[in-house]
Amino acid sequence: MKINLRAWCLGAALVLMGSTVIPARADQWNKETRLEINQPLEIPGKVLTPGTYIFKLADSQSDRNIVQVWSVDAGGRRKFVTTVFAVSDYDMETPDKTIIRLEERPSGSAQAIHSWFYPGENTGWQFVYPKSESFQLAADRAAAEPPAPVAAAPVLPDPPVETLVQEPPAEPTLVESAVVEEEAPVLIPGETSDPDNDLDSTLPETAGHSITELAAGIATLGLGLLTVLAGRRRAEA
Amino acid sequence: MPSKSVLFWLGSVLILVGAALLAVYGGNVYRSAEAQKAAKQQLNSPQAIPPAVRRGDVLGELSIPRLHLSVMVFEGDDEGILKIGAGHIPGTALTPGEGNIGIAAHRDTFFHPLRLIHPRDQIALRTPAGTSRFAVTTTEIVPPSRTQVLAPSPGRDLTLVTCYPFIYIGHAPKRFIIHAQKIP
Numbered sequence: 001m002k003i004n005l006r007a008w009c010l011g012a013a014l015v016l017m018g019s020t021v022i023p024a025r026a027d028q029w030n031k032e033t034r035l036e037i038n039q040p041l042e043i044p045g046k047v048l049t050p051g052t053y054i055f056k057l058a059d060s061q062s063d064r065n066i067v068q069v070w071s072v073d074a075g076g077r078r079k080f081v082t083t084v085f086a087v088s089d090y091d092m093e094t095p096d097k098t099i100i101r102l103e104e105r106p107s108g109s110a111q112a113i114h115s116w117f118y119p120g121e122n123t124g125w126q127f128v129y130p131k132s133e134s135f136q137l138a139a140d141r142a143a144a145e146p147p148a149p150v151a152a153a154p155v156l157p158d159p160p161v162e163t164l165v166q167e168p169p170a171e172p173t174l175v176e177s178a179v180v181e182e183e184a185p186v187l188i189p190g191e192t193s194d195p196d197n198d199l200d201s202t203l204p205e206t207a208g209h210s211i212t213e214l215a216a217g218i219a220t221l222g223l224g225l226l227t228v229l230a231g232r233r234r235a236e237a
Numbered sequence: 238m239p240s241k242s243v244l245f246w247l248g249s250v251l252i253l254v255g256a257a258l259l260a261v262y263g264g265n266v267y268r269s270a271e272a273q274k275a276a277k278q279q280l281n282s283p284q285a286i287p288p289a290v291r292r293g294d295v296l297g298e299l300s301i302p303r304l305h306l307s308v309m310v311f312e313g314d315d316e317g318i319l320k321i322g323a324g325h326i327p328g329t330a331l332t333p334g335e336g337n338i339g340i341a342a343h344r345d346t347f348f349h350p351l352r353l354i355h356p357r358d359q360i361a362l363r364t365p366a367g368t369s370r371f372a373v374t375t376t377e378i379v380p381p382s383r384t385q386v387l388a389p390s391p392g393r394d395l396t397l398v399t400c401y402p403f404i405y406i407g408h409a410p411k412r413f414i415i416h417a418q419k420i421p
Binding site: 058059060061063066068070078080083085202203204205206207208209210211212213214216217218219220221222223224225226227228229230231232234235 | 240241242243244245247248249250251252253254255256257258259261262265266289291292312313314315316319324326327328329331341342343344345346348379381382383384386387388398399400404405406407408409412
């Protein structure tokens with residue numbers, strides 16, 4: 001009897017130890033980046049006026065391509081500006097500082113942020129604009145005019161270091177980004193797309209396992225009782 | 238044929254495992270109930286509306302009177318949040334009337350009654366800023382990749398997300414989506 005009791009205690013302890021493992025969670029993962037701009041810059045759905053802004057990823061485990069933009073006033077207070085559903089971008093070289101690449105826009109329009117890379121990571125986020133804007137620039141470029149000189153990008157480092165890096169002329173133009181959009185359709189707020197398209201992100205995982213735990217618990221308990229009962233009957237027989 | 242001692246030990250192990258599973262289930266139910274209770278108390282107590290929300294913040298209470306559904310909504314949509322209540326999907330609108338608010342919850346707990354939802358059912362969302370009412374417009378079943386359902390568009394002010402089918406073992410292959418429009 002003593003042996004049985006000891007074994008039960010040991011088994012219970014092992015099961016309890018196994019059921020109390022808590023998944024770890026990273027501390028800093030929102031890639032918060034502070035930017036100061038001194039000329040209007042476009043992001044999908046908004047034009048940022050000169051000032052200080054915070055770019056960071058939304059706190060979502062299921063989707064790491066949601067970028068939130070906040071403005072920061074002189075008193076350091078943050079105000080939510082917009083949410084951008086971005087797509088993953090990749091750079092061969094890993095930057096050692098924040099990289100913001102710009103897209104050309106028709107003359108007279110604000111330049112647009114093409115992509116954002118966080119220091120030490122060669123996977124960044126590309127901002128996608130409605131096709132109409134891309135086609136407008138493509139039309140402008142097709143007009144046989146020399147490529148519009150790209151104005152110097154505003155650079156106002158603020159610890160940690162951030163730099164606006166000018167998109168090289170040979171790098172993505174709006175024509176190219178339109179092609180990219182065709183190849184990898186992405187979510188553009190307010191725009192519908194083909195339901196069969198696969199996006200980088202997914203809807204939240206809402207399956208839950210409560211019913212499975214309950215059903216498995218009852219079934220296992222019942223099976224155990226039946227097995228013990230069968231053993232007892234065999235002993236009596 | 239297994240001997241009586243083998244049967245006894247096998248049965249004992251099964252009983253232990255079954256009891257452990259039931260204990261885990263009971264613990265989850267208890268933690269969830271406690272979190273809901275604390276969140277409701279927090280929502281009912283006078284408080285300033287924070288300028289920015291962080292994961293786990295109490296955002297409000299979602300209720301659908303016809304289905305007797307009432308659940309507290311927290312910021313975030315990860316497993317930890319969805320175990321204790323409904324979660325506001327980060328990146329979607331926070332304030333009623335300013336876009337499409339996305340809220341997700343488990344199909345086998347808080348959002349289980351959604352399988353009985355009908356068009357024109359009323360949904361109430363109570364936040365520290367007040368109570369907003371919505372009417373269900375459409376439902377759809379989509380693959381998990383179709384995040385377009387969360388995009389803002391006219392007449393789409395609230396979107397509820399849960400897994401589909403409602404009865405399914407393992408990770409459900411689809412999502413059940415409910416769109417609702419704000420009632421002026």
